[in-house]
Amino acid sequence: MEQTKFVLSEKDMPRQWYNLAADLPHPPLPPLGPDGNPVNPEQLRPVFPDNLIEQEMSAERWIDIPEEILEIYSLWRPSPLYRARRLEKALGTPARIYFKNEGVSPAGSHKPNTAVAQAYYNKEFGIKRLTTETGAGQWGSALSFACSLLGLECKVFMVRISFEQKPFRRLMMQTWGGNCVPSPSNETQSGRDILAKMPDTPGSLGIAISEAVEQAVTDKSGQTRYSLGSVLNHVMLHQTIIGQEAKKQLELAGEKKVDAVIGCAGGGSNFAGLSFPFIADKINGAEIDIIPVEPTSCPTLTKGPYAYDFGDVAGMTPLLAMHTLGHEFVPPPIHAGGLRYHGMAPLVSQAVKHGLMTPLALDQLECYESAVKFARTEGFISAPETSHAVAATIREALKAKEEGKEKVILFNWSGHGLMDLKGYELFFEGHLDNYPLPDEEIAKSTACLKDFPTPEL
Numbered sequence: 001m002e003q004t005k006f007v008l009s010e011k012d013m014p015r016q017w018y019n020l021a022a023d024l025p026h027p028p029l030p031p032l033g034p035d036g037n038p039v040n041p042e043q044l045r046p047v048f049p050d051n052l053i054e055q056e057m058s059a060e061r062w063i064d065i066p067e068e069i070l071e072i073y074s075l076w077r078p079s080p081l082y083r084a085r086r087l088e089k090a091l092g093t094p095a096r097i098y099f100k101n102e103g104v105s106p107a108g109s110h111k112p113n114t115a116v117a118q119a120y121y122n123k124e125f126g127i128k129r130l131t132t133e134t135g136a137g138q139w140g141s142a143l144s145f146a147c148s149l150l151g152l153e154c155k156v157f158m159v160r161i162s163f164e165q166k167p168f169r170r171l172m173m174q175t176w177g178g179n180c181v182p183s184p185s186n187e188t189q190s191g192r193d194i195l196a197k198m199p200d201t202p203g204s205l206g207i208a209i210s211e212a213v214e215q216a217v218t219d220k221s222g223q224t225r226y227s228l229g230s231v232l233n234h235v236m237l238h239q240t241i242i243g244q245e246a247k248k249q250l251e252l253a254g255e256k257k258v259d260a261v262i263g264c265a266g267g268g269s270n271f272a273g274l275s276f277p278f279i280a281d282k283i284n285g286a287e288i289d290i291i292p293v294e295p296t297s298c299p300t301l302t303k304g305p306y307a308y309d310f311g312d313v314a315g316m317t318p319l320l321a322m323h324t325l326g327h328e329f330v331p332p333p334i335h336a337g338g339l340r341y342h343g344m345a346p347l348v349s350q351a352v353k354h355g356l357m358t359p360l361a362l363d364q365l366e367c368y369e370s371a372v373k374f375a376r377t378e379g380f381i382s383a384p385e386t387s388h389a390v391a392a393t394i395r396e397a398l399k400a401k402e403e404g405k406e407k408v409i410l411f412n413w414s415g416h417g418l419m420d421l422k423g424y425e426l427f428f429e430g431h432l433d434n435y436p437l438p439d440e441e442i443a444k445s446t447a448c449l450k451d452f453p454t455p456e457l
């Protein structure tokens with residue numbers, strides 16, 4: 001029988017995270033405070049615990065993973081690497097397609113890799129409660145799961161459109177003890193302000209972040225901190241266990257080289273987790289196409305300028321150097337809720353600026369078609385976010401067929417879509433549309449950026 005799964009044992013789990021900041025051609029540009037100067041750790045202390053601030057600013061190439069985190073990771077890690085032989089056959093491609101299955105975690109996606117780490121470091125620092133935002137609900141579920149294992153309280157502001165589309169995600173959070181409310185909510189000043197201006201808003205990650213940060217920094221007990229599921233350097237760092245495992249597994253599969261590494265990109269974390277260890281190889285001369293995939297309705301990397309911008313709508317975060325569509329941009333209500341974010345991780349954005357990656361934007365319908373093809377060949381039902389990576393992989397595999405090349409393609413199967421079947425139903429009934437973002441809209445939503453400093457690399 002041909003081998004389909006490449007599995008590592010728990011003792012082969014990587015013991016360190018990889019920090020791309022150590023290897024980029026230019027050191028990462030610092031976040032800026034309200035005075036236009038780089039923020040210092042002191043300014044971040046009301047928001048994050050000191051140990052995570054240290055990781056956020058670290059230039060160390062390797063950071064040890066604490067034993068307690070490894071023990072929790074061992075509930076589902078190392079995650080299996082699959083060879084998608086049935087998809088290859090259906091496409092008639094000479095390409096060999098591999099996918100890293102991050103859907104095997106308890107919450108169903110890659111998100112627990114950082115949720116567990118963040119809950120652990122907050123607990124170590126004496127924090128009792130975390131606040132956060134969630135788009136599709138994957139991150140809120142992951143943090144609720146992590147908090148339940150580490151004994152912390154968890155409060156989740158869930159983007160309203162997803163709260164309505166995905167009631168079972170809310171119930172998952174509740175099962176793990178998380179408290180989830182739709183955002184914008186009446187619980188925070190930023191939520192109330194937005195509801196007064198736009199009572200029918202579908203919400204956005206940017207709005208939910210404002211609410212979660214506000215609730216953390218206004219807790220007078222000092223025992224609440226905020227936790228972000230993507231974008232920040234320490235989140236990218238925690239996810240790099242994915243790419244490190246994948247490298248070992250490709251070796252097990254007998255592959256000497258990979259030609260394309262693909263992941264969907266919302267805030268950038270699953271993509272970074274898979275690709276950063278391969279970018280290190282690329283910086284050292286390997287020829288690899290590294291492809292972050294985003295929706296045409298929220299084309300941050302493909303159409304947004306590289307600029308300093310807030311990470312949230314209300315401007316509570318420092319200014320981050322990133323590709324952005326402007327912090328007030330509210331993306332159309334596509335089903336890939338986790339990809340509806342106006343910005344992109346500074347480390348991913350900078351790697352794009354350095355020419356280390358080639359971003360791609362795809363329409364929602366192509367992604368659903370691809371996810372259905374994947375389900376009907378490989379069996380697994382993809383999260384709508386993940387369907388973007390599936391669609392880009394199918395494009396690459398068909399290109400290899402046209403060129404008659406035996407390429408090796410690796411993608412991150414970032415999560416399952418078993419809680420996202422409503423989107424599939426609407427797709428089957430023909431009710432879904434593409435929402436490519438018109439250039440005039442981008443010009444409007446990015447107009448605010450002219451007031452901010454320009455990042456110089």
Ligand SMILES: Cc1ncc(COP(=O)(O)O)c(C=O)c1O
Binds near residue numbers: 414
């Ligand atoms: C399954 C899945 N994939 C991808 C993403 C996008 O986030 P990121 O770009 O941080 O990986 C999300 C976010 O919610 C998600 O749930």
